[in-house]
Amino acid sequence: MSTGSSTLPDAMIDLVDRLIDAADRRGWRRRGKSVGGLRDAQEELVMRRAALIAALDVPAAWRDVAIERRRQIDAEGFDAAHDDQIGHAFGALARAGAAYAFCSALDPRQRARIADTSRWDEFDWLTDIVRPLWQFDRALFKLVDPRRDLERAGALILADMERRDRAAARAAAPPDPVPSDPTSLPPQAAAAIAAARAAD
Structure with missing residues (x-):
């Protein structure tokens, strides 16, 4: 793998990170349970992520x-x-x-x-x-x-x-478009614009 071709490894690391985060959100590590072996798989992902980073050709x-x-x-x-x-x-x-x-x-x-x-x-x-x-x-x-x-x-x-x-x-x-017709705005904004125009 060349230095300039780090897109695929970066995408792989990102995917692994998302899988680890998803496992953390579900509390697999916290509960200490092996949900269909997923907890073990998550620990494996953590180790593989470190190896993947170390293997990058940069x-x-x-x-x-x-x-x-x-x-x-x-x-x-x-x-x-x-x-x-x-x-x-x-x-x-x-x-x-x-x-x-x-x-x-x-x-x-x-x-x-x-x-x-x-x-x-x-x-x-x-x-x-x-x-x-x-x-x-x-x-x-x-x-x-x-x-x-x-x-x-x-x-x-x-x-x-x-x-x-x-x-x-x-x-x-x-820029965000600003409607010229105050009736298309929320009522409070429309009232503020109408009041400002009346003051002119």
Whole structure:
């Protein structure tokens, strides 16, 4: 399988995820029952899903960024609705990614200095770069190691790309038609329009 042919594996993973979710909703694992062997099948699906992801013919770095993005959504709650908040409209996610990417290139002493966010108000060249990039609660800024920080950087940049794509799709969508005849509107809306026209 080539790197460019990940559509089929992605669809397979999505199908497995839906089957696992359906099993969870029915409580098969919770009740601890084997409903016609379906509980065992669900556990098998969980293992096969992990194997399928591992088998994808893409670089480990790509997978790790995708896994980190999924972790941000599932564990942190940073989903599309969260990312579409107005505060993120000015590149805050991309800037946060840039902060992690920048810190991945620092030497250990510099990383330790930046990791102590309580000192970010002290002025030096490191904080002068990172402080404007990180627009979130400082307690959320956690350096791990350079590679892990690059995974976070990539996932945050990916989140901002997804946010921009959604915004562009909304902007390109045709506007909802507004009926010119107030009688075709719900009674309260029709009354409001009639009152506004009478006031003119």
